[in-house]
Amino acid sequence: MIIAFSGGKGGTGKSTVSTNITVLLESFALVDLDVEAPDDHILLSTELVKVKDVNLFQPVFNHEACFACGRCVDACHDNAIISGRDGKPILIPELCGGCRGCKLVCPSREAIGEGKRLVGKIYENLTPYGFPLITGELLEGEKKTYKVLLETRKYALSRYSDLIFDTAAGAGNSIFKALENVDLVVTVTEPTPFGVRDLQKILEVTKQLERKTVVVINRSGTGNESIVENLCNKYGVKVVGRIPYSKNIIKGYFENEPIVTTSLPEAEIFKNLKDRILEEACR
């Protein structure tokens, strides 16, 4: 079973909710797919342990075997190859997207060799709460979010069957891939105009993907929840939980202590939420 926590808007508390729910579920592995800024390991006070590099193909030109035909220059949609004065290719590595187009069109068998560029890393470690955490991380300055996300997702699926995905905020292409074939999408939002605007974007994504979706209202009681409810009614999705604005939850966030490991009353809210989410995922 795969349950994904998502949210159109950043800062809605998605990671706080997903880490607490995973602690309660016990038998699931948590996958941090927010590869540009993974933070679940911080919330769970755990050190990252690298298990895999994520590399992109990068051509290595052998000018001895090159016919200076220019086909690789024309084939590169990223404009990562320019022709030198002798008509032979020069690579601008930062622009190369690793599509292999140049190698495919090259008429010389020897002119383009296999090179690679490190764009990200995948980590796996056991958390202090007994479940595995898999984390994808895009290297600083790199832009291949999609590639790192895909590789992290693939790695997690090859290792475990019960997974919690913690995705990035937003509703871009990488979110489509992160939510593909998941059993349930839990969208965490807040009752503000920005929260509702971005909730609509993510509900459009899950509608197009035809994924079962539920909504959790975080910081409940701080805004107008009827606008969230009206939007949910429009898309036919249920509000399965409301987490009140709570100093205890914020304190737990800053102290990296999941609230569900305490005896505070807020822990009970998460326990009820976990039951509702499982109920919906199994429905």
Ligand code: SF4
């Ligand atoms: S691999 Fe693709 S992006 Fe990179 S240089 Fe070749 S054609 Fe351009």
Ligand code: SF4
């Ligand atoms: S396509 Fe191959 S042979 Fe032609 S310029 Fe590029 S590297 Fe040289």
